[in-house]
Amino acid sequence: MKIIVPVVAIAGLLLVLGLGVHIWSTGHGGVGRRRSLLVPVLLCYTSAATILLFSLFPDSFVEGRMLGFTVGGGVAYLLVLWIAAARLLKAGEPYDERDRTVAEQAMLIAGLRAELDRARTRARPTVLAGLVRDEYRLRRGRRRITLASGDLSNVRSVDVWCNSENTGFEMSRYGERTVSGFIRYHGARRDLGQVVDDLVHDELRARTVGRIPAAAGTTVTTGAGALTESHGVRRIVHVAAVEGSAATGFRQVADIGRCVCNALEAAERIDGEVVRSVLLPLFGTGVGHAEVENTAQTIVDAAIDYLTCRPDSRLEEVVILAGTDEQRAACRAVLDRRTDLRPSSSRGVLRAVTR
Structure with a gap:
């Protein structure tokens, strides 16, 4: 019981951190990097789940091979999830770049419109x-x-x-x-x-x-x-x-x-x-x-x-x-x-x- 309490606290902290980043990425500040931010969000969620799973069920086991080495247990599970997150990051980069371009163009248009309004005001007869x-x-x-x-x-x-x-x-x-x-x-x-x-x-x-x-x-x-x-x-x-x-x-x-x-x-x-x-x-x-x-x-x-x-x-x-x-x-x-x-x-x- 003494071990489970801090483990649950760490898992809860990871969940809160992941949730906070996830919410922030959906707002204006996340424009142009929403898909990139999904990677740390996914890692926070999965790490919390892994910690809880292998703490509550210590006999659980996952095994796989990576770079010629055999890994098992919670480490293997986390590595699998990190690899999936890295692939997701790579696949999302073009979409984030497109979003950044669209956002920059929108800001440029808004600036030009504001300047045009100021010019019209100055030029008003x-x-x-x-x-x-x-x-x-x-x-x-x-x-x-x-x-x-x-x-x-x-x-x-x-x-x-x-x-x-x-x-x-x-x-x-x-x-x-x-x-x-x-x-x-x-x-x-x-x-x-x-x-x-x-x-x-x-x-x-x-x-x-x-x-x-x-x-x-x-x-x-x-x-x-x-x-x-x-x-x-x-x-x-x-x-x-x-x-x-x-x-x-x-x-x-x-x-x-x-x-x-x-x-x-x-x-x-x-x-x-x-x-x-x-x-x-x-x-x-x-x-x-x-x-x-x-x-x-x-x-x-x-x-x-x-x-x-x-x-x-x-x-x-x-x-x-x-x-x-x-x-x-x-x-x-x-x-x-x-x-x-x-x-x-x-x-x-x-x-x-x-x-």
Whole structure:
């Protein structure tokens, strides 16, 4: 009895040790070496079993030959088990190597995703407040392109605003940070901040009933509602510059240059109005997720072509709206590269705001 107690204690310790390693190997720490760790686990289990077996039953006997020698008893039993464990280790090495490779690749992918998220956060455009007007005059004539950087609410005394809409002419909701949402809310008649008469939206729906979805580049002109009194806007030209499809969302239409030309033509066709200035946002760079640099290039090129190729036009100024630092930088780069423009003046105050 005095011998059995320490033997049982040793066997129990081996079992606990084997169980602990076994549990740890199934967790994250055992990735890439799970099969290798099964070897010491197996040895702990079998050693404990051997100690108990040959202590409780001392007459038990196992005999075999190894390397030319004859071995017997518990030693033979343990050797057989160790040989089996060594073979298991060798067979499991390729699988552990594969697991290590998969784990390393997963960690690399996770790191790249984290870096991408950080880059996206750093590159997120900053919304601009205030307003700065940078004027560029055409070298021939008195016409000009003006870059209005900042909050649309600070733009005043531009005759016609152009509004980028989808081919269904569905205006944004009041709370959305879009040109369409701004025009809809500020063009409506309100009482204590609540819309009581959705003037621009309702007129647009009335003019497009039975005609939607419209072709890309289609324009519809409406009144400006309350914006006439608050911002001096005479008319709104809505342009189908974004198209949507089920399950994929909205995207910018293919020919933004045509949208610009159609919008400017529609502004000049307004009956009873002599239009001197038109506001153009960067069509499709909001919900259409279009690339800002390419869109800025296309819109500036189309606006300048319109002004230079139509000597009879009464239009004197095209104002391009840049609501973020990214849009401002892209437009400035395009305008500064044009050799047929010369900077005229810059005025206003601009600051960044947190979204």
